[in-house]
Amino acid sequence: MALADWTLTWAWPWELIDIVALWHEYRTPILISTLTALIIIRTILHIRVPREKLSTSPLEGSPILRSVKEKLPLDEKIPTIKAARRIVGGLKKKSIEEVVVVGDQKIQLLVFFSSLTTTTEKTAKVFTDQITNNLAAHSTFLEPQIFDLSYIDYDEYFITAPQNEPNTSYFYLILIPTYNIDTILDNFLEHLQETHNDFRIDTASLSSLLGYSVFGFGDREGWPTEDEGFCSQARQVDKWMAKLTGRKRAFPLGMGDPKTDATQHLAEWKEGVEDVLVHIAQTGSLGEGVVGSGDAVESDIEDEDEDGGEVPFDEQNAATRKAKVKKSAGLNDLEDIGGGLDAKPAEELVNSDKPLEVDFTTYTKKPKATAPATVIKEMVPKESPTWKSLTKQGYSIVGSHSGVKICRWTKSALRGRGSCYKYSFYGIASHQCMETTPSLSCSNKCVFCWRHGTNPVGTTWRWKVDPPEMIFDGVKAGHYKKIKMMRGVPGVRAERFAEAMRIRHCALSLVGEPIFYPHINEFTAMLHKEHISSFLVCNAQHPDQLAALQPVTQLYVSIDASNRESLRKIDRPLHRDFWERFQRCLDILREKRFQHRTVFRLTLVKGFNIEDEAEGYADLVEKGLPCFVEVKGVTYCGTSSSAGAGLTMQNVPFYEEVCAFVLALNEALARRGLNYGIAAEHAHSCCILLASNRFRVGPNGKGGYEGEDGKWHTRIHYENFFKCLESGQPFTPEDYMGSETPQWATWGNGGFDPRDERVYRKGKKRKALTDTQGEIMGTEEAESGCG
Structure with a gap:
């Protein structure tokens, strides 16, 4: 009796055992069929639900775009899209601030100069008077102002552009000689360099200027070529101003020797600057294709590398100017036929038997020779205009x-x-x-x-x-x-x-x-x-x-x-x-x-x-x-x-x-x-x-x-x-x-x-x-x- 009762009680599990056996026998086709059904359902739902369009049209000029254009009505405009961003290494350069002269906006021309013996000072004043007269017919231009670099605060003009007058844009002209003694120009150059490299200041902090241009006076007897130091300080000012303005060099650097061709070259430079100024007044731009203007640049113009392939300011002084001073009975002021400098010609340096040292840690476009050792020079050499000026005053x-x-x-x-x-x-x-x-x-x-x-x-x-x-x-x-x-x-x-x-x-x-x-x-x-x-x-x-x-x-x-x-x-x-x-x-x-x-x-x-x-x-x-x-x-x-x-x-x-x-x-x-x-x-x-x-x-x-x-x-x-x-x-x-x-x-x-x-x-x-x-x-x- 007990055995019979047990048999009736546990009879149903055998049916469950049959279902499990059936699952093990047919589980593979069941799973495949189920998965296929789910995929079909997902596909149907995906087609029926409208998708959010991430872009409204293909890239400009693509074959797909041409085929679409043919099917659209003539009055329907196809929206454009931006090309995909390309992620590259390095810091992203800031875009140059564009200044457009429109409406009642005026142009203020500022002329800066430096002078020890007043030669450049007199030249700068005559130059300013001439350019004032030549631009007087244009109502856009305010009367040019002239400043001596020895008597201005650099922070007011060479960290950011002046903001004194509303609706006024500024244009800088800089006329400087080159000396082989320590003058205010050394501090001016140091200021430009520090401003550019100061992490607290935008590297192109003068980009709001309309433009700038530099003219330098030098002595070809002492420094025959640019490699040997001719107008080296003017070239340095031009370089740092290019960096600070976002390369708004409105007219190329002008250079001249006061004994020979400075008058002619300065006149030619002035005419070019005046043409640029008139063009800015008419168009609000430095000109099509000009670097820094915001317009298209010719494809064969190479962009300078970050450092410009140039040594820092202090090393440059030793390499191109300070190490080249020679003893001479002549005057060392290059405004007035300066004293001579002695340097090895570039050919002699290149043809030297000594191999050139190459810095493999810094990329530059061409190898450069190791800079000569810094020459410690005198504060007031006897041949310098400073010595003559002080002795004339009774010192x-x-x-x-x-x-x-x-x-x-x-x-x-x-x-x-x-x-x-x-x-x-x-x-x-x-x-x-x-x-x-x-x-x-x-x-x-x-x-x-x-x-x-x-x-x-x-x-x-x-x-x-x-x-x-x-x-x-x-x-x-x-x-x-x-x-x-x-x-x-x-x-x-x-x-x-x-x-x-x-x-x-x-x-x-x-x-x-x-x-x-x-x-x-x-x-x-x-x-x-x-x-x-x-x-x-x-x-x-x-x-x-x-x-x-x-x-x-x-x-x-x-x-x-x-x-x-x-x-x-x-x-x-x-x-x-x-x-x-x-x-x-x-x-x-x-x-x-x-x-x-x-x-x-x-x-x-x-x-x-x-x-x-x-x-x-x-x-x-x-x-x-x-x-x-x-x-x-x-x-x-x-x-x-x-x-x-x-x-x-x-x-x-x-x-x-x-x-x-x-x-x-x-x-x-x-x-x-x-x-x-x-x-x-x-x-x-x-x-x-x-x-x-x-x-x-x-x-x-x-x-x-x-x-x-x-x-x-x-x-x-x-x-x-x-x-x-x-x-x-x-x-x-x-x-x-x-x-x-x-x-x-x-x-x-x-x-x-x-x-x-x-x-x-x-x-x-x-x-x-x-x-x-x-x-x-x-x-x-x-x-x-x-x-």
């Missing part, structure tokens, strides 16, 4: 980069006609003062510079370095020689002439940047060894050198502006980080205020840094905490004929304006809780001294007195300074604080030495200085020329 050039010059106040003191402010403030007799500099080069192009840009400029020392011993002996000999030349001058006092033959003080200012000299500490040590005090003036652009400076008698920092924009306009620094350098120098000066007597030198230029800047100057004083603040009206030294260069008498403040500024500055310092006061003045120099209360001595004989009955002790005890220096022990400015400031030199008393007799120029009223304080005109005060 004695010592070695290759130093100079000495007798000061106007030295001559005045020898004749008993008054000393400069240094005697009133610090007790330095002007006839025993030597004014010199171990570096004629500077990193600024100040608007009030005495030299009008004729001295060398640079941001780094790249010249031959003369030993300090040679400079020390040379400047002393040059100074004494100039003193001896005063023997026959009427009015020279015998006793002062005898005193002048012993130098007691050295003002390291003159021109250039003394702290730039690599061995400045050794030079000042030689001065101190002979008990010659030292006043060193720097422009707050070399913080590393300032930090490494050993103690000097008095350390000056020129503070020519209270904010970044004013400093840029007045000092026109070459360093791009000029404001950061300036601020760092103030921090260093603050640290040194207990090691040196530190001084802020404020040069007031009317129209630049006087109006409403007293508060800004007070902030800088609070930051640097100098021992003294000298405020002086700018010295008028003649107006340069260069466009936009130099100052006029309108920029020289009246003495009453300087007094008003000092009073405002003194009040601003008092509001900040800074202990300063007006200590002394020298109205004849248009100069006023504010001093820290550290140098106000009270009845107890100690400095730091804040009472009104305190006495100013701004003068220096020079013997104590040398004793402190020779002791080798740390000392402070108070340790060599001198005697009381004379009553006649204090504020409100004029500051003229009563031992001397003031001589007025013809037509001036003979009044006591104290009676005319506040009324002295800047024209009279501008006679001062002491650094």
